[in-house]
Amino acid sequence: MHLHDAWFVIIAVLWTGYFFLEGFDFGVGVLTKLLARDRAERRVLINTIGPVWDGNEVWLLSAGGATFAAFPDWYATLFSGFYLPLLLILVCLILRGVAFEYRAKRPEERWQRNWEHTIFWTSLLPPLLWGVAFANIVHGVKIDANQEYVGGLWDLLGGYALLGGLATLALFTFHGAVFVALKTVGPIRDRARTLAGRLGAGTVLIVAAYLVWTQVHSGNGRSLPAVALAVVALAAAWTANRAGREGWAFGFSGVAIAAMVATFFLALFPDVMPSTLNSSWSLTVGNASATPYTLKIMTWCAAVATPLVLLYQGWTYWVFRKRIGTQHLANAAH
Amino acid sequence: MQLALEPLNVARWQFGVTTVYHFLFVPLTISLSALTAGLQTAWVRTGKDTYLRATKFWGKLFLINIAMGVATGIVQEFQFGMNWSDYSRFVGDIFGAPLAFEALIAFFFESTFVGLWIFGWDRLPKRIHLACIWMVSIGTILSAYFILAANSWMQHPVGYTYNPRTKRAELTDFWAVLTQNTALAQFFHTMSASFLTGAAFVIGIAAYHLARRRHISVMRSSLRLALVVAVVAGALTAISGDTLGKVMFKQQPMKMAAAEALWDGQKGAPFSVFAVGNVNKGHNEVAIDIPNLLSFLADDNFTSYVGGIKDVEKAEQQKYGPGDYRPDVPVEYWGFRWMIGFGVVSIGVGAAGLWLTRRRFWLAPEKRTGEDEVPHLMLTRGIGLGERLSPWYWRAALLTMVFPLLANSWGWIFTETGRQPWVVYGVLRTKDAVSPGVSTGEVVTSLITFTALYALLAVVEIRLMVKYAKAGPPELTDDDRRSPTRIGGDPDQDADRPMAFSY
Numbered sequence: 141m142h143l144h145d146a147w148f149v150i151i152a153v154l155w156t157g158y159f160f161l162e163g164f165d166f167g168v169g170v171l172t173k174l175l176a177r178d179r180a181e182r183r184v185l186i187n188t189i190g191p192v193w194d195g196n197e198v199w200l201l202s203a204g205g206a207t208f209a210a211f212p213d214w215y216a217t218l219f220s221g222f223y224l225p226l227l228l229i230l231v232c233l234i235l236r237g238v239a240f241e242y243r244a245k246r247p248e249e250r251w252q253r254n255w256e257h258t259i260f261w262t263s264l265l266p267p268l269l270w271g272v273a274f275a276n277i278v279h280g281v282k283i284d285a286n287q288e289y290v291g292g293l294w295d296l297l298g299g300y301a302l303l304g305g306l307a308t309l310a311l312f313t314f315h316g317a318v319f320v321a322l323k324t325v326g327p328i329r330d331r332a333r334t335l336a337g338r339l340g341a342g343t344v345l346i347v348a349a350y351l352v353w354t355q356v357h358s359g360n361g362r363s364l365p366a367v368a369l370a371v372v373a374l375a376a377a378w379t380a381n382r383a384g385r386e387g388w389a390f391g392f393s394g395v396a397i398a399a400m401v402a403t404f405f406l407a408l409f410p411d412v413m414p415s416t417l418n419s420s421w422s423l424t425v426g427n428a429s430a431t432p433y434t435l436k437i438m439t440w441c442a443a444v445a446t447p448l449v450l451l452y453q454g455w456t457y458w459v460f461r462k463r464i465g466t467q468h469l470a471n472a473a474h
Numbered sequence: 475m476q477l478a479l480e481p482l483n484v485a486r487w488q489f490g491v492t493t494v495y496h497f498l499f500v501p502l503t504i505s506l507s508a509l510t511a512g513l514q515t516a517w518v519r520t521g522k523d524t525y526l527r528a529t530k531f532w533g534k535l536f537l538i539n540i541a542m543g544v545a546t547g548i549v550q551e552f553q554f555g556m557n558w559s560d561y562s563r564f565v566g567d568i569f570g571a572p573l574a575f576e577a578l579i580a581f582f583f584e585s586t587f588v589g590l591w592i593f594g595w596d597r598l599p600k601r602i603h604l605a606c607i608w609m610v611s612i613g614t615i616l617s618a619y620f621i622l623a624a625n626s627w628m629q630h631p632v633g634y635t636y637n638p639r640t641k642r643a644e645l646t647d648f649w650a651v652l653t654q655n656t657a658l659a660q661f662f663h664t665m666s667a668s669f670l671t672g673a674a675f676v677i678g679i680a681a682y683h684l685a686r687r688r689h690i691s692v693m694r695s696s697l698r699l700a701l702v703v704a705v706v707a708g709a710l711t712a713i714s715g716d717t718l719g720k721v722m723f724k725q726q727p728m729k730m731a732a733a734e735a736l737w738d739g740q741k742g743a744p745f746s747v748f749a750v751g752n753v754n755k756g757h758n759e760v761a762i763d764i765p766n767l768l769s770f771l772a773d774d775n776f777t778s779y780v781g782g783i784k785d786v787e788k789a790e791q792q793k794y795g796p797g798d799y800r801p802d803v804p805v806e807y808w809g810f811r812w813m814i815g816f817g818v819v820s821i822g823v824g825a826a827g828l829w830l831t832r833r834r835f836w837l838a839p840e841k842r843t844g845e846d847e848v849p850h851l852m853l854t855r856g857i858g859l860g861e862r863l864s865p866w867y868w869r870a871a872l873l874t875m876v877f878p879l880l881a882n883s884w885g886w887i888f889t890e891t892g893r894q895p896w897v898v899y900g901v902l903r904t905k906d907a908v909s910p911g912v913s914t915g916e917v918v919t920s921l922i923t924f925t926a927l928y929a930l931l932a933v934v935e936i937r938l939m940v941k942y943a944k945a946g947p948p949e950l951t952d953d954d955r956r957s958p959t960r961i962g963g964d965p966d967q968d969a970d971r972p973m974a975f976s977y
Contacts (some may be wrong), residue, residue, distance in 0.1 A: 191593040194544065197585035198577060203549050205574035212566020212642075219555025219562075220909040230552055231927060234545040238931060245938050287563075288911040334742045353765035430567040431644045437571060447576040453586055459597050 144429035147210035156398045158199035163397055165189040165196055167316015169263020180466045181328055188323040191460045195453055209438055213287055213428035214412045223291025225269045236262035271308025275301040278358050278404050280414035284406030285421050307350035310343040315393045322386040326465040363406035370399035436456040482908045484917040485557040494883050495928050498862050499543035504673020506536035507611040518604050524691045531947035536936050558805035561907035568634050568645045569624050576620035584613030615876045619661055624748040626657035628785050630847035659721050663714040669707035674820050676700035678875025679943045685868035689946040704824025723772040731894030732806035743780035799893045809888030823874045885905045
């Protein structure tokens with residue numbers, strides 16, 4: 141196996157980590173509007189992800205940094221080509237981080253409500269936009285002989301891409317609802333479970349439609365099992381949730397996300413960004429990658445750092461494993 | 475300075491705005507996390523309430539600040555690909571690696587342990603909770619190191635070769651990139667300047683409260699700690715700045731010639747205190763000089779030859795072909811002076827404070843101020859002079875608390891614009907680095923978006939900072955002092971006990 145193939149896998153893993161982890165914290169952000177009935181309940185929802193969302197977001201920074209180092213041309217084409225969607229994602233991520241940290245820093249209701257609106261919108265838009273972006277990557281975009289994206293903004297917003305955005309948003313919201321059911325006690329837990337049950341059916345349909353379309357258009361023998369696994373796991377998550385098995389439900393929705401990311405990358409390989417203008421202009425793991433020397437150094441870094449990251453992030457989840465409810469909120473200003 | 479509306483200029487402005495803004499938060503994050511960690515260590519070791527209150531107070535300000543640092547940092551990573559895609563293609567093999575290291579090693583550390591620290595007060599045993607803030611601090615420093623190594627490579631490229639087939643620079647020696655003298659000098663200079671920044675911040679806020687005779691014990695301890703840090707970090711900033719200057723004189727003679735508005739090279743070159751340059755005519759109309767000092771700064775020798783702007787330009791034209799190799803001389807000249815000026819004043823305020831609050835061991839016991847008394851500049855009460863100077867010192871400390879931030883900003887503006895017209899010195903021109911496929915409209919949109927967003931957030935964050943800084947350290951409850959002995963606490967025993975700290 142060539143090192144650039146290994147880095148293709150590592151980047152797929154980083155995206156899986158990002159979508160799995162930030163997937164549920166985006167979902168929780170969206171649910172602050174759908175699930176919580178009052179300020180205290182919104183605070184409980186936010187606290188379920190409070191200790192971990194920041195660490196979850198670093199998976200994105202790592203995926204970005206790894207792409208820059210391992211596939212400079214992929215990074216350059218992707219980031220300059222998807223300019224305006226990425227700008228919107230950046231604005232969301234900036235506001236979202238600040239919103240979590242600043243919401244409780246003043247007691248006034250208006251202040252907190254404004255930040256809660258911010259949390260909702262900045263948790264809703266990125267999943268939608270990431271879904272659109274990945275649909276376009278898998279589907280292929282207008283890339284010329286110089287590896288430059290030559291399409292416009294509207295080229296990125298076709299029916300397939302929009303379905304991709306919707307599927308990602310639905311999946312993350314469901315994943316978030318299952319997570320809330322797992323992490324809370326009291327009435328909010330029951331409502332989360334009910335909501336996950338309602339969202340689940342629609343989510344299975346949308347995600348299945350999107351992945352089947354992906355498979356028909358860009359898929360291959362390798363990606364087919366991943367599509368099947370994603371749909372089955374999602375259905376299993378829905379069933380487990382209805383049966384009140386919250387841990388299993390969360391595990392299965394996580395598997396569904398991992399299988400969806402796997403579908404993307406298996407359908408892509410060996411391309412990293414196919415060109416719809418001329419397949420010989422596509423970016424591939426071979427023509428977009430860094431030198432073997434750089435890849436070797438990066439491999440050492442990833443080999444040492446990744447297990448450590450998994451270890452201490454896993455520990456964080458262990459430390460904060462306790463379910464929380466409104467009775468755990470201090471009466472102080474925060 | 476060119477103001478024409480084309481992607482190159484707009485992208486440069488955006489880089490300038492987002493980078494300078496981001497770097498307002500970085501040095502404070504680096505130093506406040508370490509100071510908070512130090513204070514919490516003091517609490518764990520002594521059990522004194524003063525240190526716990528100080529930890530919570532400075533920790534809160536640190537958290538308000540790190541939120542902005544993290545949020546604005548994401549833009550930094552993304553905009554290389556968005557605005558500078560040809561740069562990314564050309565140097566990704568080299569520049570991407572330290573960036574990826576930064577994410578995998580430093581960011582994960584920082585962000586995971588900051589979550590543990592915020593929410594872990596009542597979930598983790600004391601010492602493990604203390605270790606978390608130290609981890610955050612180590613993460614910020616590692617992060618700074620990797621990003622400065624990457625930037626130093628742009629200032630002085632090493633450990634690479636140009637591959638004509640792929641038309642890009644390719645890494646040959648990563649160790650050289652990480653350990654070259656530019657990277658080390660920049661790291662020590664930036665690091666010590668960061669600690670000076672945090673120290674001045676703490677001194678200013680402590681002075682505000684002490685002048686009002688409030689929160690005396692907490693502010694007094696914080697002040698003394700910060701004064702020591704200011705003087706030590708200040709001295710190290712000056713020393714490392716001198717080292718960095720000498721490195722630059724060798725590696726980027728044009729930058730330093732511009733910094734001195736030295737048009738013609740000469741032996742025993744003077745250091746310019748004040749000058750009004752005329753870029754077109756290539757000479758200074760007004761100049762106040764200190765003879766021979768520049769030669770000494772550049773080369774440790776009062777009579778060494780120092781190249782001027784015109785000579786260096788001739789040499790560069792011979793080396794790289796015809797063209798304009800002059801950076802913006804007034805920006806360089808004044809940027810250099812503002813950096814040094816604001817920095818030196820900050821060090822002076824720290825040193826003055828340390829001297830004025832020194833413990834005079836020969837002072838009779840009845841003249842010493844007690845533990846909880848407002849220091850008339852602490853222990854110089856018997857002297858009289860201290861009493862008269864105190865209010866002035868508190869005012870000066872408050873006024874100068876942002877001076878290091880200004881010095882940092884000017885330092886970066888100086889070092890980054892001084893490299894122009896190169897983005898990678900001697901290797902890649904800035905105009906060849908910009909994204910070819912991105913339209914002016916797109917870059918202008920993002921410049922306006924970021925500038926407006928950053929301005930809005932600046933207002934929010936400054937108001938929050940002022941609110942919490944003015945409120946002073948919290949009073950303690952028994953819950954604050956206790957701490958669970960088992961990791962994760964016991965979920966059954968105190969199932970409904972409120973969390974000590976939450977959003």
